[in-house]
Amino acid sequence: MQIKFKTTQDWLTFDKDHLWHPYTSMKDPLPCYPVVGAKDVYLELADGQKLIDGMSSWWSALHGYNQEKLNEALVEQMQKMSHVMFGGIAHQPASELGARLLQITPDCFEHVFLADSGSISVEVALKMALQYWQSSGQKDKHSFLTIRGGYHGDPFTCMSVGDPDNAQHSLFPRAITKHHFVERPQTRFHENWDESDIDAFTHALESKHANIAAVIVEPIVQGAGGMHFYHPEYLRRVRALCDTHNVLLIFDEIATGFGRTGKLFAMEHANITPDILCVGKALTGGMMTLAATITTRNVAMTISSGEVPVLMHGPTFMGNPLACAVACASIDLLLQRGEGALYPQGWAHQICCIEQGLQDLRATIDHKDVKDVRILGGIGVVEMHAPVNVTSIQAALVSKGVWVRPFGNLIYIMPPYTISDEQLKTLCGAIIEVIQSADPA
Ligand SMILES: Cc1ncc(COP(=O)(O)O)c(C=O)c1O
Structure with missing residues (x-):
């Protein structure tokens, strides 16, 4: 049976009746806007309206859409080989991406696992930490410690280290493994460091380190857990405490990586390195799904010298050649400068x-x-006192020609890096107008 919808309304109706969107109900879904094209910083709706994108498709499309160099990389690779299994097969795009990742991350990193999405790279990072301690003969180290307000993805292990006060923990209380949480840092990025801010973390690690395999945090910016920007000194203290108490440190840079906070990686604000690093989202310039878990020689060799000397993970689309080729092109676009470069x-x-x-x-x-x-780097956040009505605020923003997707009480933007001053003015102006016209102060 051949299915081809005749009108936009036909496929929109099918979508509404049958397709699940992120975090929405099938009975009473939030409205969806029909997008038929995307070019540079614009999303094009079916009726021809063009919206300036303030979201970079959730932190990923850092160079905007339909970038010629990324398209070329995709087509060139597609003509050679779209996908092959990574089990027992090596290919050039994976090696070239691995080499680039090791070149742009600190020297301590030597080994790369190419995962198929951000949350899987987190899953792999947590598994690496557990296997590291198993291989070291310290099997009691099976828990994780993290800070409240984090977000690391929606699979169960990722949820288990995500904010314990969010809806997921209360929805699946018996299915989510219990780990350890401390209050999130209170000293904000631009404030003076408050020494007492590390007390809760210090106490937790001192008392529980015998069972803790790793600490996992989003460095500097907690994204989906509240768009909270915290002080780099907190991370320096966390690193030192992990060293003192023999605990691994995992940084989830899936949202912050590739320049978003003003440093290539957010950990550079603190000038420290974790034992395991996760990157994703902007890795392919938002063209396709790919992520990486990057680690040190110590972690990789310890796992590989254990009773079970293999890292127990191997997804079907691991190291997908198309995604690797596009990721190489995206990193090159980001780092090139001078005449003719995108930046x-x-x-x-x-x-x-x-x-x-x-x-x-x-x-x-x-x-x-x-x-x-x-505001930090390419991230702007307006926090409201109360949750916003996503449907009405989004409709108002779309009528002003911009695409912004608020959540909870946050109206936030992280536009593509290619946005012009004028486009950014329009984007911010629309948010300002919508907030100010809602109900004057
Ligand atoms: C910090 C962080 N970690 C992990 C994830 C999960 O990544 P993905 O949605 O690619 O699985 C996200 C997604 O928003 C994220 O922001």
Whole structure:
């Protein structure tokens, strides 16, 4: 049977009746906007309206959409080989991506696992930590310690180290393994460091380290758990405490990696390195799904010298050649500078310009419904006192020609790095107008 929907309304109706979207109900779904194209920083709706994208498709499309160099890399690789299993087979795109990842991350990293999505790379990181201690003969180290307000993905292991106060923990209380949580850091990124901020973490690690395999955190920016930007000193203390108490440290840079916070990786704000690093999202410039778990020689060799000397993970689409080829092209686009480059003055300069442009959002701070405005690198957040009505606020923003997807009490943006000053003004202006016109202060 051949199925071809005749009108936009036909496939939209099918979508509404049959397709699940992220975190929505099948009975009363939130409205979906029909997108038929995406080019540069614009999403094109079926009726021809073009929206400036403020979300980079959830942190991923850092160069905007339909980038020629990424398309070329995809087509070139597709003509040679789209996918082959990674079990017993090696291929050049994977090696070239692995080499690039080791080149752009600190020297301590030597081994790369190419996972098929961000949450799987977290799953692999946690498994690496457990296997590391099993191989070291310390089988009591089977728990994880983390900070509240984190988000590491939706599979069960990732949920188990995500914020314990979110809906998932209360929905599946018996199925989620219990791990250890401490309050999230209170000292914000731009504030003076408050020494007492590390007390809860210190106490937890001192008392529980015998059972803790690893600490996992999103460095500097807690994303989906509240868009909270915390102080780099917290991470330096965490690193030192993990060393003292013989606990591995995992950084989840799936959202923050590839320049979003103003450093290539957020850990650079603290000038420290974890034992295991997860990257994803922007890895392929948002073209396709791919992530990586990167680790040190010590971790890899300890696992490989254990009773079970293999890392117990191997997804079907591990190291997909198309995704690897596109990721190589995306990293090259990001790092190239000079005439003809996408970022002639370098990506960091571009992020500085975006950070300056985002300051416009501060115009909302005097509104009675706005609790806080925070900006770091290419991320701008307006935190409201109460949860927003996503449907109505999104409709208002779309009518002003921008794409923003609020959640909870947060209206936040992280636009593609290719956004122009003028487009950024329009994007921030739409948010300001929508907040200020809702109900004047
Ligand atoms: C910090 C962090 N870790 C992990 C994930 C999960 O990645 P994915 O959705 O690719 O599985 C996300 C996704 O938003 C994330 O922000």
